[in-house]
Amino acid sequence: MIRYALACETGHEFEAWFGDSHDFDDQNARGLVTCPLCDSREVRKQIMSPAVAAARRPPERRSMMMEAMGALRAHVEKTFDYVGPEFAAEARRIHAGEVERRGVYGEASPDEVRALVDDGVPVAPLPPAAPRKSEIN
Numbered sequence: 001m002i003r004y005a006l007a008c009e010t011g012h013e014f015e016a017w018f019g020d021s022h023d024f025d026d027q028n029a030r031g032l033v034t035c036p037l038c039d040s041r042e043v044r045k046q047i048m049s050p051a052v053a054a055a056r057r058p059p060e061r062r063s064m065m066m067e068a069m070g071a072l073r074a075h076v077e078k079t080f081d082y083v084g085p086e087f088a089a090e091a092r093r094i095h096a097g098e099v100e101r102r103g104v105y106g107e108a109s110p111d112e113v114r115a116l117v118d119d120g121v122p123v124a125p126l127p128p129a130a131p132r133k134s135e136i137n
Helices: 021-029 059-079 087-095 110-118
Strands: 002-008 013-018 043-045 081-084 104-106
Touching: 002 021, 013 021, 081 087, 087 104, 087 110
Parallel strands: 081 104
Antiparallel strands: 002 013, 002 043
């Protein structure tokens, strides 16, 4: 997995994970990479520095990140097909061209995800759902 710093044409900055360095180019060319804040498909990589452990992020930055992850999850849940525990099998069928190409999400075991990535099937983890206020305390 590789993490890229990205920006859309309107200047929103966000990060996304891809299976390998070619996944971003492939997904971006097919219009699958969108800004989680404005849904723009004009997304580009930004210059990144190596990952270095740093002090905790300021609360406002964390809040923005949580909001962006929530927007990403909401976008996927609204526009992709939920295939539940059949995710790995359906992702393979889509990748092989056996069924219509479309966005899907669901559940897969770590072993299934590793096998998909090893076989070149583009997958990415979906951010977790935000906890309900009753679950926070």
